[in-house]
Amino acid sequence: MTERLSQLLHDEVAELNPVPPDAAHVLAEGRRLRRRHRVSTGLAAAAVVAVVGAAGGFALAQNDSGDASPVTAEGDAPVVFGVGSDVYVDDAVATVPDTIHSLHYTSDGVLVRSNPNGGASDGSGPESLTLVRHDGTTVDLGTIPEGVGPATDPEESVYVLAVARGDGFVAVVREVETGETVDEVPLPDLPPSYWEVPPLSLDGDTLYVGYKTETVAVDIATDEQRTVDGLGGGMPIVAGGNTGTTTRSGDFVVVDTTTGETLLTVETKGGYGWGTLSPDGRYLKMNNSEVTMEQGDIPDTFRVFDVNSGELVELDGDGYGWGLTADSELMRVAGDTVTTCDPGSGECAESPAPTTVGRDAHLRLAGLTYES
Numbered sequence: 001m002t003e004r005l006s007q008l009l010h011d012e013v014a015e016l017n018p019v020p021p022d023a024a025h026v027l028a029e030g031r032r033l034r035r036r037h038r039v040s041t042g043l044a045a046a047a048v049v050a051v052v053g054a055a056g057g058f059a060l061a062q063n064d065s066g067d068a069s070p071v072t073a074e075g076d077a078p079v080v081f082g083v084g085s086d087v088y089v090d091d092a093v094a095t096v097p098d099t100i101h102s103l104h105y106t107s108d109g110v111l112v113r114s115n116p117n118g119g120a121s122d123g124s125g126p127e128s129l130t131l132v133r134h135d136g137t138t139v140d141l142g143t144i145p146e147g148v149g150p151a152t153d154p155e156e157s158v159y160v161l162a163v164a165r166g167d168g169f170v171a172v173v174r175e176v177e178t179g180e181t182v183d184e185v186p187l188p189d190l191p192p193s194y195w196e197v198p199p200l201s202l203d204g205d206t207l208y209v210g211y212k213t214e215t216v217a218v219d220i221a222t223d224e225q226r227t228v229d230g231l232g233g234g235m236p237i238v239a240g241g242n243t244g245t246t247t248r249s250g251d252f253v254v255v256d257t258t259t260g261e262t263l264l265t266v267e268t269k270g271g272y273g274w275g276t277l278s279p280d281g282r283y284l285k286m287n288n289s290e291v292t293m294e295q296g297d298i299p300d301t302f303r304v305f306d307v308n309s310g311e312l313v314e315l316d317g318d319g320y321g322w323g324l325t326a327d328s329e330l331m332r333v334a335g336d337t338v339t340t341c342d343p344g345s346g347e348c349a350e351s352p353a354p355t356t357v358g359r360d361a362h363l364r365l366a367g368l369t370y371e372s
Contacts, residue, residue: 077154077327078134079338080110080366081357087112088354092136097128103366105154105279105326108176109133110366111141113149119362119370121146131176141179148235151200151207152176154279154326160207160220162187162197169198171207173220185223188216199235201243203281208236208243208257215243217257229260237369240281242307246274254284254307264307276319276368278328282307283343285330287319304330304343313346323365331365333357 078090082100086093089110096112099119104111108131115127126143129150133139144150150159163172165186173183187198191212201208207218208228215228215236228236228243236243242263244254252275254264266275266286276285284305302319305312315322315330322332330341336356341348357363364370 077325077329079325079331079333079340080105081323081331081333082112082362082364083355083357084362085114086355087132089132089134089136091354092134093354094130094132094136094138096130096132096138099362100364101127102149102368102370103364104150104152104159105366106131106152106159106176107155107157111150111152111159111176113144115146119364129179139177139179141174145197147197148195148199151202153202153204156202156204158182158202160200160202162200162209164197171200171209171218171220183220185218185220187218188225190214190216193233193235195235201236201238203238203241203257206238206257208238210234210236228255228257230255230262231257231260235369237277238281239277239279242277242281244275244277244284252284252286264305264310266303266305276324277307278324278343279326279367280328283328285319285322285324285343304346306344313343315341315346315348320368321365324367326366331367333363333365 080087080089080103082088082103085095085097085099087096087100087103087110096114098114098116101113101115101119101121104113110132112130112132113127114130115125125146127146129141129144131139131141144161148162150161152159157176158173159176161172161174162169168189169187171185171187172181173185174181185207187209188211192198193210193212199210205219205221207220209216209218211233213233215231215233216225217228218225231243231245234245238257241257242254243257244252246252250268252266252268253262254277255262264284266284274287276287277283278285284307286303286305301314301316302322303312303314317332321334322330325331325340328343330343332339333353334357336353338351338353339348
């Protein structure tokens with residue numbers, strides 16, 4: 001009976017005449033799924049648990065919350081900053097080549113740009129790129145051309161660079177841990193903004209590309225493109241599906257990148273205010289929004305707005321001197337003290353800094369943009 005059943009199944013399969021899958025398509029789809037860190041991490045973990053559980057009861061290592069995702073829980077993200085060539089991740093410290101230019105959050109640590117010209121972006125040539133993990137260990141990712149820096153997302157394990165290709169540009173997607181290229185996405189051929197390469201911002205699987213008069217959203221999993229309604233050109237900075245920009249009237253607005261709806265408008269004096277979105281897109285930190293070129297004075301306080309409700313808190317100091325942790329807490333490093341504040345309530349706490357930071361130190365805070 002068993003032999004007969006086996007023969008019947010064999011004959012049935014032969015009748016189906018299955019077509020082998022296209023290898024190129026399978027590999028391409030594999031690369032796309034590999035990039036989809038935010039979605040795939042949880043699904044892959046669930047699949048592994050199901051398979052190994054059936055095979056013999058192996059367990060998947062998880063964090064204390066039971067979530068297999070590496071994303072840090074709210075309120076637990078480290079304070080990240082750099083002084084000179086040293087990068088501090090809470091109490092861990094790492095040294096990178098030359099002088100720090102900027103720091104960019106990823107799910108695997110902070111991506112650090114540095115160069116031999118005091119960290120400035122003024123034609124000094126290629127910059128070094130280093131991954132500093134949360135435990136202070138490092139990965140040398142080689143050099144990148146000077147100009148607009150890598151686009152990253154605190155919850156993603158890739159970074160994206162705009163690279164010239166023929167008469168246009170492509171977005172090169174690379175793994176943070178290895179620098180390996182996992183995909184290349186063609187970018188629109190549109191009039192450029194103020195930089196030699198199109199500035200990029202990464203939010204999940206969507207890449208935002210700034211041009212002269214418009215911003216284009218590119219889905220890096222499907223290559224689909226769309227113009228973002230309600231947003232002009234320049235350097236897009238997108239977080240949590242929201243982006244902020246200065247209007248022609250000088251006001252600063254936060255726009256929903258999917259609907260084009262204006263969520264928040266902040267009036268600025270003389271149009272010189274500039275804002276920074278928190279990594280989750282929920283809060284807007286206005287830097288020096290009360291100062292004008294004519295006044296020339298730096299205010300003693302700055303404002304933080306809840307994007308959805310419009311409610312605000314006011315905190316002491318110059319807004320440009322405050323960075324943001326990966327889970328959207330405000331942070332400041334001064335002297336021998338680290339101050340962190342809840343952006344919703346304005347409540348703050350102080351702790352000892354891992355190093356003393358003087359007023360004239362070359363300080364770089366994560367969560368802020370430094371030049372291009």
